[in-house]
Amino acid sequence: MVWTPEAEERISRAPSFVRGVVTQRVEDFARRHGYTVVDLEVMAEVRRKMPVDFSKRLPFFLRDREKDPEQGETTDA
Numbered sequence: 001m002v003w004t005p006e007a008e009e010r011i012s013r014a015p016s017f018v019r020g021v022v023t024q025r026v027e028d029f030a031r032r033h034g035y036t037v038v039d040l041e042v043m044a045e046v047r048r049k050m051p052v053d054f055s056k057r058l059p060f061f062l063r064d065r066e067k068d069p070e071q072g073e074t075t076d077a
Helices: 005-012 016-032 040-048
Strands: none
Touching: 005 016, 005 040, 016 040
């Protein structure tokens, strides 16, 4: 599956011990929903549909360095 440079950069921030699992789950989700490219919006959609409540906070490796759209605040990952 093709990943945009932005999505690749975002997933590269995931801890190495979970990166493979996260990558596989994102790609599985993308295929099931007809996506051919993983971008930041696909990654955000995966997160929104997860059954786990992250208390509205993104893990550090998923935050945008400039602005976390769900928090409406500037972040510094």
